Amino acid sequence: MQFNTLDDIRSFCRDLPGGDDECAEAAARRQQNLTKPPGSLGRLEDLAIWLARWQRRELPRLDRVTIAVFAGNHGIAERGVSAYPSEVTAQMVANFAGGGAAINQIARLAGAELRVEPIELGRPTRDFTIAPAMDTADFLMALDTGWRTVPEACDLLVLGEMGIANTTVAATLCAALMGGRGARWAGRGTGVDDAGLLRKRVAIDAALKFHRSLLDDPLAVAMSLGGRELAAIAGAVLAARARCIPVLLDGFVATSATLPLARLAPDMLAHCRAGHVSAELGHRELLRELQLVPLLDLDMRLGEASGAAVAVLLLRAALACHGGMATFAEAGISGAN
Numbered sequence: 324m325q326f327n328t329l330d331d332i333r334s335f336c337r338d339l340p341g342g343d344d345e346c347a348e349a350a351a352r353r354q355q356n357l358t359k360p361p362g363s364l365g366r367l368e369d370l371a372i373w374l375a376r377w378q379r380r381e382l383p384r385l386d387r388v389t390i391a392v393f394a395g396n397h398g399i400a401e402r403g404v405s406a407y408p409s410e411v412t413a414q415m416v417a418n419f420a421g422g423g424a425a426i427n428q429i430a431r432l433a434g435a436e437l438r439v440e441p442i443e444l445g446r447p448t449r450d451f452t453i454a455p456a457m458d459t460a461d462f463l464m465a466l467d468t469g470w471r472t473v474p475e476a477c478d479l480l481v482l483g484e485m486g487i488a489n490t491t492v493a494a495t496l497c498a499a500l501m502g503g504r505g506a507r508w509a510g511r512g513t514g515v516d517d518a519g520l521l522r523k524r525v526a527i528d529a530a531l532k533f534h535r536s537l538l539d540d541p542l543a544v545a546m547s548l549g550g551r552e553l554a555a556i557a558g559a560v561l562a563a564r565a566r567c568i569p570v571l572l573d574g575f576v577a578t579s580a581t582l583p584l585a586r587l588a589p590d591m592l593a594h595c596r597a598g599h600v601s602a603e604l605g606h607r608e609l610l611r612e613l614q615l616v617p618l619l620d621l622d623m624r625l626g627e628a629s630g631a632a633v634a635v636l637l638l639r640a641a642l643a644c645h646g647g648m649a650t651f652a653e654a655g656i657s658g659a660n
Contacts, residue, residue: 324470324565326463329542332561336587339564342376342594350375350383356650366618370596370638371645377569377594378478382646385639388435390481390628391472391559392419392426395442395465395552398450399530400488404523406513409447409487416441416485419627426483426627433635435481440472442551451495452529455547457554465551469558473568480563481598481635483573483628484552484580487513490603492550493579495527497605499544500582501612504528510575510604541583549580556580564594571638573631574601574624578609585613598631599623 326332350372355361362368374383394416400409418424419439430437442465448456457465473480486492490512498508505524515523530548537543545554557580563570572578572595584591597610600617602624610617618634651657 326466329459332466332542333587335561336584336591339588339590340567342567343379344376346379346381347372347376349381350645353381353645353650356652357644357648358651358654358656359648364644367641367644370641373596374569374638374642377567379567383478383642385434385478385635385642387474387477388433388479388481388635389438389474389477390426390430390435390483390632391438391440392483392485392628393440393442393469393552393555394444394485395489395550396444396447396486397488397492397550398447398456399452399491399526400447401450402452402522402526403519404491404515404526405488406515406519407487412485412487413441413444415627416444424627425625425629426632429629429632433632433639435632435635438472440468440555442468442555448550451548452526452533456549457546457551459546461551462546462554465554466558469555470562472555473559473562473566475566477566477568479571479635479638480559480568481571481573481628481631482556482559482577483626483631484556484576485627486550486552486576489550489552489576491523491526492548492553493576494523494605495530495548496544496553496579496582497609498527498531499534499538499548500541500586501609504531508605512603541586545583553580557584560584560595564591567594570595571598571631571634572596572615573598573628574626575603575606575609576626577628577631578606578613578615582609582613598634601630
């Protein structure tokens, strides 16, 4: 699908494809008949049912798992809001290509294909304290990049990012759409000192003031205060919804990319789960706002889809039990009345 205007996105969000209720109900019945007390596998049972709903089959599988990591650079980095220079974004993309990053190791362990999409790293977005980060054409281009990255045939999509200064961008999006100032949302990100943290807060407050006239329009917020990698994540979430592909979201930045979409449609994220809650300030509050309960809480804050990729192993455990356990009838065991 091609989004030519912001209104095309709004129109898509008004008529979202749903999951398969019959497959979810069949999966729930199977859970009730497996050789265990009902509910004894806790959230593993819920995850199997969720996957059944969105894969549209009673016995879901994870044969084709794609991890998509989008990379972008930000004009706001020039204001000293990160402990690292913008060149690190491209250097980390090269590290991904060479197989040397954490996500490479976890993706291999999780049996997932890793796709890394750098988006115009040599042309950072504009400094959003003095101008919109992106114009409409730029935003739609990045959204389309995310859409096109999602395979037609995919059992699970895992979404993450890489971009120096993008925790500042994520915090600004949250402040714009959920309220509050920089002090409420700005965390230390890559490890800025107190002076750097103050610069982040000041930048967020300046951006909110400069763009105050558009804060009631979620897509205008995403375009003016966001980044290309965040727009790409939003595009991938839309593509996954169109194709009924379940999604695991990574940390604070990746989750913040979905907030403008969630403001357009209350059930926009029904096909998504939060892979983990990161140690970054604001992520827990954002997850509560989006009604996403994280699968893991490991104090991770690396980004690059690493936390969500670890959660793929949890989903594999859920499906191993869902598909591999015997029913009471198969095992010749008396079930509960």
